[in-house]
Amino acid sequence: MNDDKMIDENCRTNGAGHGTAHDPRGTANGAGHGTAHGPRGTANGEGFGTVDGPRIEAAIRELLAAIGEDPNREGLLETPNRVARACQEVFGGMQEDPSLHLLKQFDEPGNEEMVIVKDIPFSSMCEHHLLPFTGRAHVCYLPRNGRITGLSKLARCVEGYARRPQLQERLTRQIADAIELRLRARGVIVVIEATHTCMTMRGIRAAGSLTVTSAVRGWFMQDLKAREEALRLIGIRS
Numbered sequence: 001m002n003d004d005k006m007i008d009e010n011c012r013t014n015g016a017g018h019g020t021a022h023d024p025r026g027t028a029n030g031a032g033h034g035t036a037h038g039p040r041g042t043a044n045g046e047g048f049g050t051v052d053g054p055r056i057e058a059a060i061r062e063l064l065a066a067i068g069e070d071p072n073r074e075g076l077l078e079t080p081n082r083v084a085r086a087c088q089e090v091f092g093g094m095q096e097d098p099s100l101h102l103l104k105q106f107d108e109p110g111n112e113e114m115v116i117v118k119d120i121p122f123s124s125m126c127e128h129h130l131l132p133f134t135g136r137a138h139v140c141y142l143p144r145n146g147r148i149t150g151l152s153k154l155a156r157c158v159e160g161y162a163r164r165p166q167l168q169e170r171l172t173r174q175i176a177d178a179i180e181l182r183l184r185a186r187g188v189i190v191v192i193e194a195t196h197t198c199m200t201m202r203g204i205r206a207a208g209s210l211t212v213t214s215a216v217r218g219w220f221m222q223d224l225k226a227r228e229e230a231l232r233l234i235g236i237r238s
């Protein structure tokens with residue numbers, strides 16, 4: 001739990017970053033506190049409500065007016081509805097428990113060897129700025145008693161946690177915890193490399209900067225050689 005680290009690198013880009021250009025400061029939706037989600041029923045026990053389309057549309061119209069735009073301008077007429085529909089997708093991971101994908105398991109008796117899945121692409125939304133961050137997740141685990149999951153299930157798990165208002169550090173931890181919990185893996189390493197639109201199009205405008213986070217669980221915390229081997233295979237130098 002305490003072995004997470006964060007490294008900034010300034011020498012790589014991954015070509016990611018479709019951006020929405022809204023600066024969220026100073027908006028109001030007149031409908032109470034900041035989130036678009038009421039404290040309604042939860043799909044997964046994490047306390048998230050459902051995505052409220054009409055409320056998003058009203059908020060986006062208000063946002064457009066607040067930045068000095070005319071929400072009734074022809075090019076913007078459909079924008080609130082488009083944003084609302086995009087939110088259904090972008091925040092769709094709030095309606096599920098992404099760790100459940102990992103319960104699709106099969107046994108490969110005797111296999112205790114490392115399983116590594118590299119370059120799982122994801123897109124997420126930075127919860128501090130509501131701007132996208134995109135990148136790749138690398139997952140490595142040591143199966144217990146040959147119990148492994150489908151490769152696509154790991155990708156689904158990553159996607160589920162990514163499709164929420166997120167922090168890269170938390171995303172990394174949640175994926176590692178899910179693998180440890182659902183597969184009872186003997187060891188887990190998750191590394192995420194991402195480019196943050198909130199860093200490239202605002203603030204310090206650090207174009208090309210790459211944020212790398214990792215989470216290490218179980219055996220990899222004690223066995224330095226195993227950890228180095230895993231990171232080498234992932235392509236990260238420790």
Ligand SMILES: [Zn+2]
Pocket residue numbers: 126127128129130131196198199
């Ligand atoms: Zn941000």
